């Protein structure tokens with residue numbers, strides 16, 4: 664099932680996609696999915712970020728093939744960091760290249776969307792707490808990441824967290840092809856079967872640190888092939904079974 668958050672005639676809704684239409688939900692999809700009777704045409708809506716997260720938690724190195732590329736040891740436990748909700752950007756929204764940034768990189772990632780409040784969840788119970796999965800681009804000012812040592816500024820500018828276009832509820836998250844394209848040219852092409860920490864252990868680990876709320880997002884790290892974007896470029900993240908997240912890059 665594909666759950667879309669969108670605006671239509673100046674109001675915000677959640678809906679389930681049925682071919683070229685969206686069936687409105689009676690309430691947000693987090694505790695229970697309650698389809699209503701009303702349908703609106705997909706072509707008439709503006710797609711928004713799939714949720715408004717209280718926090719976006721991301722994982723550093725999590726692909727074996729990326730660890731090999733960087734000649735880094737496989738970490739013993741996940742290294743996590745945050746992006747603020749103000750970095751959120753919807754499908755088709757513009758990534759703003761900040762003035763003074765020397766290198767702006769794309770990072771294609773699979774993101775997990777949380778369904779209900781979660782604290783200290785054991786891996787075997789994690790699936791009960793997941794609404795579904797979406798595409799995410801962990802946009803990074805690489806020069807600032809190196810200069811600042813810690814990552815907050817490099818990862819947190821407004822528009823540095825495109826995610827979407829929707830949440831797919833039926834996906835085997837540890838076995839999906841993930842691709843990024845810059846101006847139509849494939850730059851990253853891997854599979855989440857290369858995860859060092861699968862979805863179950865990541866959510867369990869993060870929930871042992873902080874309480875997760877409905878709509879929160881956990882991003883699972885990026886495969887090899889990250890690289891720079893320029894104003895005027897268009898970047899896409901495609902995940903098999905979900906779809907394509909597409910964003911243009913513009914100068915500030």
Ligand code: MG
Nearest residue numbers: 770801884885
């Ligand atoms: Mg990343």
